[in-house]
Each structure stands twice: as structure tokens, then as C-alpha cells.
Amino acid sequence: MIAACLVVAFSVTGDDCPLARAARETGVPIDARPSQLRTDDNALLQFSAPAPDAAGHRGADRAEGFEELEEFETEDRSVDPARYGPVAETLDADDRVRYLHGAFAGDRVEFRCLSKRPCVVHALSDAGFMVESIRYDPDGEHHRGAVVGYDVLQGVLSVGADRSDVGDVDIAVERVHPLGATEGDTAGARRWSITSAQEAALRTALEMGYFAVPRETDASEVAAALGVSKSALLERLRRGHRALLEQVL
Template sequence: MIAECLVVEFEVEGDDCPLAAATRATDARIEARPPQLREDGNVLLQFSAPTDEALRETLDDDDRIRYLHVADGRQEATYRCLSKHPCVVHELVSAGCMVESLQYEGGRALVMGAVVGRTVLQGVMERAGDTVGVKLRRAYQLQSESEPSLTQQWDITPKQEACIQAALEVGYFDVPREATAQEVADHLDISKSAFLERLHRAERTLFRQLFL
């Protein structure tokens, strides 16, 4: 039995998949579930983004997208569709990366997942080297399942936890403040608006559990 499991984050640049192309053409930020590859090579996609008519039109005009369905919410829309264009993510999965979530912004993709052992990670990296620009942003050992993570304890998302940790590390919560929101966002390699949105959502969740 292999005792080590690593949490990994990959950054993908240069992929021409529909979601990357759509965020390259618009200002949208997309949060996606792992794509589901069908036997015929087509891919089932489910993702969400702040309500954006330009994104909707871009996807609707993409000949590689079929059966696009959009469910509008108060602040964001949920998209479901079929893509005729497999993306680089499938190469990482084939090499052993268990993809858990994806984020697309500005034509780039951030892939978050896990690999079992460093040997598998090496294989994933070798497979990634044969594709478009894929680089490993970070890898760290998954903590014991018997020790609940902050996300499990407080019902916040991994991305919200990362924002809180980064803000603490660079002094965003210090008095006087040692870092600006933009500096924390740059540290996370996300937009300022994305950082503030995740931070405020996490604060709301935490405060509700503490005081209500």
C-alpha cells in the first residue's frame, strides 16, 4: 500500500479547449467540475460563472460546443454542454492525476487534484511535458483523513481556505495592514475581485457558524 498522497496544482497555458478560449475572448472566470470523457471522444462539461452575456454568446457561437444549457441564478449561471474538443486535463488524468476542480481565466486553466505517490507525480509531469504549456505550481502531502481539514470543520471551500491562508501569510489581516488585496491576489495568481469574493464568502460562512 502507498502511504503518500499529494495534493497538486497545475497551471495550463496554450490549451485551445472551448472554456480556455472563451475566457481568453471575454473577461469571464469559470469554475468547472472535472470533464467527463465519453467513449466517442466527446466531453460532458458542467461549470459556473458570474452572469455574463458575452460568455454565453461566445460559447453558443463555438462550433465545438453542442447542447448548451444555461441555468441562471441570482449572481451566477450554471452551464452544461457537450464539447467535441477534449482538453489537456484528460492527458493528466490518463497519467494518474485525480482532478477535483478547474478554474479558467484569461485563457489559462488552474487544475487542482491529487496523485498517489511521487512516482505517479513524475509520470504525470512527463505526460504534461508532451502537451502544451503545463507547469506544476505546487504539491504538498495530503493530511490524514482522521484529522478534519479546515474545509471540513468550517464548511468553506478549498479555494476560500487558500485565500485566508495567503492573506495571513502576507499580513493582510495585520494592523496596520502589511499587504493590499491586490498583493494577496498576485500571490495567489488570481484577480483582485476573485480574491475578495472568496474571502468575503468565507468570512460570511465562518461568522454565521460562530455567531448564529
């Protein structure tokens, strides 16, 4: 058995799959579930994006949905993608996308479709990456999941160079740590995938009023309370902030 299972967050730039292109062209972030790759190399996608502001569209959509269910229509009919926002319009115009469907869910639109072009995540999975979540931002995409062992991690990182079918992509590790608790980790550190040192820095800074408005203490005083240098404190706060925001937003 392999001793190490690593929780990994990757950033990917240069992907030209439909979701990556839609996020880039519209400026709208897209949250995706792990896609399903069929034997014909087409992929089944499930993802969501912010809903347009017009609340009337959402109500109308729900009403029509119940009506259609009761009638059990046997023929597909088209709807205007504009009602579901710019992501829907962009994907509807992409000839690599088929069977696009959108449904309002609160302040988001849940989409499903078939993509004739697999995304980079499928190449990462082929190399051993077990994906948990994907976020497509206008400036790139972020993959979260796990790999078993450091050899597999190196194989995943080499996908951009070894797989010509994924295009000119750049893959970089944003964060990596062993799966499960390490000795000395607190419950908060395990829950939010931050180090115990980062959690201590965040908690102490919060308790001392560092995040208050106006600020009740400065970084030097917080660092002194922790017995670390000011630069070390600021680095822990920065890394801790980033880890928390990536998981919450």
C-alpha cells in the same frame, strides 16, 4: 501501498479546448466541475460564469423554466445566447460544442454542454491526476486535485511533452503538499492548505495591525515578533495570501 498522496495545484497555458478559448476570448473567468469523458471521446461539461447585469433576464428565465416544465415540451427550441452573456455567445458559435444550455443561479449562469474536443484535464487524468476543480482564466487555467506518489506527479507534468493530442501546452506546479495534516500543522493550516509558518505570519501581522488602514506596524516589527528576517516574513505573507485567495475567489 504508496505512502504519499499529494495535493497539487497546476497551471496550464496553451490549451485550446472550448472553455479555455471562451475564457481567453471573452476575458471572463469560468469555473468548471470535473468533466465526464464518454467512450466516443466527447466530453460532458458543467461550468459556470458571471451572469450579465440585466436582472430582468434572470427573472424571465426562471419564469419560462417553470412554464416549460409544466408543459413538458417534447421538442427542443433555441434561445438567444446573448441573454446569458459573452461566454454563452462564444460557446454557441464554437462548432465543437453541442447541446449548450444555460440557467441563471443568483449572480452566475450554470452551463451544461457536450464538447467534441476533450480538454487537457482528460490527459492529466489519464496520467493519474484526480481533479477536484478547474478554473479557466483569460491568461490560463488552474487545476486543483491530488496524485498518489511522486512518480505519478512526474508523469502528470510530462503530459505536455508526451501527448501530442493535447497541443502545445505548458503545465507547471503552482503548489504541492502531502494530503492530510503534518506534525505541528494547525487547524487553520490544514483547512486552507497553507503552512503553519504562513499561518503564523498572517495571524501575527493581522493582530499587530499590519493590514490596517492606515498601517499600524511595519514588516520589520512583525518579523521581529516572529523571530524571522523581514524578507522571510514577506515571502510567507505573499505565499499565504496567494494560497488563501486561490481557494476563496
